[in-house]
Amino acid sequence: MPELPEIEHLAASLRASVVGRELVDVRCRQPKMLNLPLAEFARRARGPIVGAERRAKSCLLHLAEGSIWLHLGLGGEVTLAQAPLGDPQLALIFADGWQLLVDKTFMGHAHFLSEEETARQKQGYGPEPLQSDFGLPGLEALLRRRPKQAIKALLMDQARLAGVGNVYSDEVCHAARLYPARAAGSLDSAERRQLFQSLKSVLSEAVAEGGASEYADVRGERGRYEMRIHGAELCRICGTPAGKVSIGGRTAYYCPACQRSQEAVV
Ligand SMILES: [Zn+2]
Numbered sequence: 001m002p003e004l005p006e007i008e009h010l011a012a013s014l015r016a017s018v019v020g021r022e023l024v025d026v027r028c029r030q031p032k033m034l035n036l037p038l039a040e041f042a043r044r045a046r047g048p049i050v051g052a053e054r055r056a057k058s059c060l061l062h063l064a065e066g067s068i069w070l071h072l073g074l075g076g077e078v079t080l081a082q083a084p085l086g087d088p089q090l091a092l093i094f095a096d097g098w099q100l101l102v103d104k105t106f107m108g109h110a111h112f113l114s115e116e117e118t119a120r121q122k123q124g125y126g127p128e129p130l131q132s133d134f135g136l137p138g139l140e141a142l143l144r145r146r147p148k149q150a151i152k153a154l155l156m157d158q159a160r161l162a163g164v165g166n167v168y169s170d171e172v173c174h175a176a177r178l179y180p181a182r183a184a185g186s187l188d189s190a191e192r193r194q195l196f197q198s199l200k201s202v203l204s205e206a207v208a209e210g211g212a213s214e215y216a217d218v219r220g221e222r223g224r225y226e227m228r229i230h231g232a233e234l235c236r237i238c239g240t241p242a243g244k245v246s247i248g249g250r251t252a253y254y255c256p257a258c259q260r261s262q263e264a265v266v
Pocket of ligand 1: 235236237238239240255256257258259
């Protein structure tokens with residue numbers, strides 16, 4: 001599932017390609033991915049696209065009176081085409097004939113939210129880790145509130161921190177040299193700082209690289225970020241075979257050599 005870096009990459013490509021285009025119709029062959037009946041969705045989600053941004057793991061297309069929240073779920077692809085081939089799950093049709101297509105998503109959705117609902121939805125997520133006002137005290141407050149929770153699970157909790165999922169939580173713990181099942185409350189101040197710096201540096205680097213290579217932006221440009229531990233057989237830093245541990249129903253990858261402090265959740 002795409003996370004903060006991939007959706008940031010997608011939002012940037014949409015700012016450059018669909019902002020200014022006028023949305024005139026919507027087609028959808030999977031109406032359950034919409035939050036409104038298709039006819040109502042198409043009636044309300046129309047007019048010029050005035051902006052595109054990311055919040056948490058969603059990509060927002062702003063219209064004059066609301067926004068479309070695209071969540072790509074698993075495997076979702078977004079492309080801009082003049083004449084679509086096949087029958088995509090969702091097509092946003094512009095006045096100039098171009099169409100923004102969402103396809104191949106499993107569990108993805110497109111929700112139209114009014115201005116008020118948009119503001120409320122945005123507030124339902126935790127802070128954005130790359131925003132400059134999210135500092136070490138912000139992360140330390142999160143760790144303090146759930147001292148027994150595994151740090152990986154805490155990083156992935158969207159209500160507490162936005163945009164980090166199964167992939168980048170592994171990468172962040174690895175960069176911080178912390179075992180992902182360490183209890184949040186067991187980190188000393190040097191480790192907390194290390195986790196904070198790794199959160200910022202891993203995400204910034206991944207954003208700069210456009211995210212992971214399995215995802216493309218709307219122009220088909222793939223990300224270039226190379227995972228150092230997630231999904232890898234060997235740690236890319238030291239070459240040790242990666243270990244796996246289940247945390248909160250998700251599989252965490254870690255390096256038994258680099259992330260030695262295995263003080264797990266109590
Ligand atoms: Zn290693």
